[in-house]
Amino acid sequence: MTTKSKFDDATGAVHLGRDPHANSGFVNPPVFRGSTVLFPTLAALKARSQPFTYGRRATPTTVALTDALAALDGAAASVLTCSGLQAVTAALLAFVRAGDSILMVDTVYQPTRKFCDTTLKTMGVETIYYDPLIGAGIAGLIRPDTRLVFTESPGSQTFEMQDIPAIAAVTREKGIWLLMDNTWASPLLFKPLAHGVDVSIQAATKYIVGHADAMLGVISGNERAAPHLDRVKEAFGLCPGSEETYLGLRGLRTLDVRLRRHHTSGIEIAEWLAQRPEVARVIHPALPSHPGHAVWKRDFNGASGLFAFTLNPVPEAALAAFVDHLELFGMGFSWGGYESLILPFDPRSYRSATTWSEPGPALRIHIGLETVEDLKRDLAAGFDRLNAAR
Numbered sequence: 001m002t003t004k005s006k007f008d009d010a011t012g013a014v015h016l017g018r019d020p021h022a023n024s025g026f027v028n029p030p031v032f033r034g035s036t037v038l039f040p041t042l043a044a045l046k047a048r049s050q051p052f053t054y055g056r057r058a059t060p061t062t063v064a065l066t067d068a069l070a071a072l073d074g075a076a077a078s079v080l081t082c083s084g085l086q087a088v089t090a091a092l093l094a095f096v097r098a099g100d101s102i103l104m105v106d107t108v109y110q111p112t113r114k115f116c117d118t119t120l121k122t123m124g125v126e127t128i129y130y131d132p133l134i135g136a137g138i139a140g141l142i143r144p145d146t147r148l149v150f151t152e153s154p155g156s157q158t159f160e161m162q163d164i165p166a167i168a169a170v171t172r173e174k175g176i177w178l179l180m181d182n183t184w185a186s187p188l189l190f191k192p193l194a195h196g197v198d199v200s201i202q203a204a205t206k207y208i209v210g211h212a213d214a215m216l217g218v219i220s221g222n223e224r225a226a227p228h229l230d231r232v233k234e235a236f237g238l239c240p241g242s243e244e245t246y247l248g249l250r251g252l253r254t255l256d257v258r259l260r261r262h263h264t265s266g267i268e269i270a271e272w273l274a275q276r277p278e279v280a281r282v283i284h285p286a287l288p289s290h291p292g293h294a295v296w297k298r299d300f301n302g303a304s305g306l307f308a309f310t311l312n313p314v315p316e317a318a319l320a321a322f323v324d325h326l327e328l329f330g331m332g333f334s335w336g337g338y339e340s341l342i343l344p345f346d347p348r349s350y351r352s353a354t355t356w357s358e359p360g361p362a363l364r365i366h367i368g369l370e371t372v373e374d375l376k377r378d379l380a381a382g383f384d385r386l387n388a389a390r
């Protein structure tokens with residue numbers, strides 16, 4: 001049965017997975033910490049009929065978050081994991097068998113690619129990388145041994161938009177699985193399952209937790225996928241810690257309002273960057289200049305705060321002068337928290353089906369919840385340092 005929220009998403013994010021009057025009236029549910037769950041009688045032990053039987057399987061805390069996320073994803077079942085990467089790898093392992101091949105988007109999150117090239121390879125599963133812009137052309141790559149198509153849109157670091165409905169039409173017709181890493185959008189800005197995807201994956205570490213203070217993942221599947229996800233959950237003992245699960249619940253309550261701010265501030269900074277003489281290209285799906293803008297506009301409800309831009313060629317020392325002394329933008333991995341981040345990247349060593357030919361340095365930027373004018377001032381001072389150092 002698909003859990004469908006009767007609420008609009010913003011209301012659902014606030015109210016789903018909470019029952020204050022079952023918890024002495026307190027607004028937030030308590031954090032259940034536990035392994036052993038006691039059975040009152042031998043008959044109860046044999047029947048296993050009580051709602052909770054062992055901490056690894058479920059606690060009221062994990063059920064609260066899985067129920068809320070399943071409703072927001074329009075999923076038949078959701079499974080929580082210890083990280084976004086664990087959500088990706090467990091979802092893949094739920095479907096592949098030795099001798100299969102999979103079609104993996106070339107612009108996938110780099111550790112996903114590494115998992116395919118190492119673990120899946122040793123298991124006898126072949127990975128074939130495809131161009132994110134392939135759309136319905138994916139049909140031409142499907143072989144008798146193709147088990148699934150994996151998508152991530154927009155692409156990691158380079159933000160290519162995939163035509164998910166076109167790919168879904170093909171996978172449905174061919175009877176193979178379609179998976180999507182939907183971390184950039186969260187279930188509030190894009191609904192993979194409503195667009196024909198079988199399994200939606202989130203690094204909840206990013207926008208759902210939203211405060212850079214916990215690692216968490218979630219896999220949501222439709223009716224057909226749910227038994228496979230349940231099996232992999234049981235097999236791997238997938239169970240994030242109580243504290244992390246609670247932080248996911250707490251982050252969820254403000255997800256809608258945070259994403260709205262990330263959306264408007266992100267677009268404002270993207271447009272500002274596009275005017276800077278030091279910037280060669282701004283890569284943001286919500287800008288009309290983005291090649292995938294029409295797809296984004298058709299399928300997504302908004303943009304999050306993560307995008308990229310490239311600089312006109314400068315010496316490494318000038319790039320360092322730009323990023324080393326920023327006051328508000330931190331340099332580090334991950335994103336989706338309340339704070340702004342910046343990270344130089346070069347995708348050339350981890351792409352095989354696409355080419356990256358931007359001559360200057362590329363930077364991924366996360367626009368946090370700070371005041372936009374302060375962020376612009378920080379970046380402008382960085383450009384001053386860059387110009388002085390070249």
Ligand SMILES: *Cc1c(COP(=O)(O)O)cnc(C)c1O
Pocket residue numbers: 083084085086088109152156181183184202203204205206215216217334
């Ligand atoms: C960060 C990220 C992940 C992995 O999430 P972790 O919680 O860091 O393991 C997976 N996919 C995408 C697109 C990500 O950005």
